[in-house]
Amino acid sequence: EAGVTQSPTHLIKTRGQQATLRCSPISGHTSVYWYQQALGLGLQFLLWYDEGEERNRGNFPPRFSGRQFPNYSSELNVNALELEDSALYLCASSWGVRESQETQYFGPGTRLLVL
Amino acid sequence: QQQVKQSPQSLIVQKGGISIINCAYENTAFDYFPWYQQFPGKGPALLIAIRPDVSEKKEGRFTISFNKSAKQFSLHIMDSQPGDSATYFCAASKRAAGNKLTFGGGTRVLVKP
Numbered sequence: 001e002a003g004v005t006q007s008p009t010h011l012i013k014t015r016g017q018q019a020t021l022r023c024s025p026i027s028g029h030t031s032v033y034w035y036q037q038a039l040g041l042g043l044q045f046l047l048w049y050d051e052g053e054e055r056n057r058g059n060f061p062p063r064f065s066g067r068q069f070p071n072y073s074s075e076l077n078v079n080a081l082e083l084e085d086s087a088l089y090l091c092a093s094s095w096g097v098r099e100s101q102e103t104q105y106f107g108p109g110t111r112l113l114v115l
Numbered sequence: 116q117q118q119v120k121q122s123p124q125s126l127i128v129q130k131g132g133i134s135i136i137n138c139a140y141e142n143t144a145f146d147y148f149p150w151y152q153q154f155p156g157k158g159p160a161l162l163i164a165i166r167p168d169v170s171e172k173k174e175g176r177f178t179i180s181f182n183k184s185a186k187q188f189s190l191h192i193m194d195s196q197p198g199d200s201a202t203y204f205c206a207a208s209k210r211a212a213g214n215k216l217t218f219g220g221g222t223r224v225l226v227k228p
Binding site for chain 2 (some may be wrong): 004031034035042043044047048050054055056058090092094102103104106107108109
């Protein structure tokens with residue numbers, strides 16, 4: 001069974017640009033979560049999508065947004081990039097709240113560097 | 116507000132020794148407590164998880180001890196091996212909030228041969 005995949009593995013942008021990160025969940029999983037892992041700040045919850053809808057978001061500004069497609073893959077967009085957005089962005093998937101399965105499986109992450 | 120506090124930040128253990136990592140949480144609504152292992156440049160991988168109706172769970176060399184009244188849980192790594200050298204994160208979630216994970220700050224474990 002293929003795991004969670006993310007692309008690209010690395011992304012270099014300059015301040016003010018936009019970044020788009022992609023995630024494909026494990027087959028059958030309908031929930032996708034995004035987390036930010038910045039140096040010194042640990043893992044912070046960003047967004048949760050389930051069945052195509054945004055269900056919850058963490059304490060991040062609106063320039064962090066995303067969507068989930070009908071095939072349950074997801075995209076994270078970060079607009080007006082700032083230097084402190086440099087981090088590893090992790091995507092995780094699970095069966096979804098309907099299935100009462102809490103376990104989240106993580107992808108390898110996208111390393112975003114903002115110059 | 117840090118809802119899950121993890122200690123120690125780092126730990127060095129000899130091969131064959133026991134590594135112990137502790138976590139404390141504040142929100143009594145949490146109903147799922149996983150531990151993740153992360154190697155440099157990789158995403159976190161689920162190690163073991165527990166629900167609050169169980170006081171202990173063991174999988175191979177890894178054991179979670181859970182104390183609901185104290186709002187604490189810990190990970191014990193028995194017979195630590197150099198391959199266990201990694202960063203370990205405890206986390207907590209609640210079904211009512213869509214199972215979003217709240218992570219502890221992480222513990223970097225180094226197992227010396």
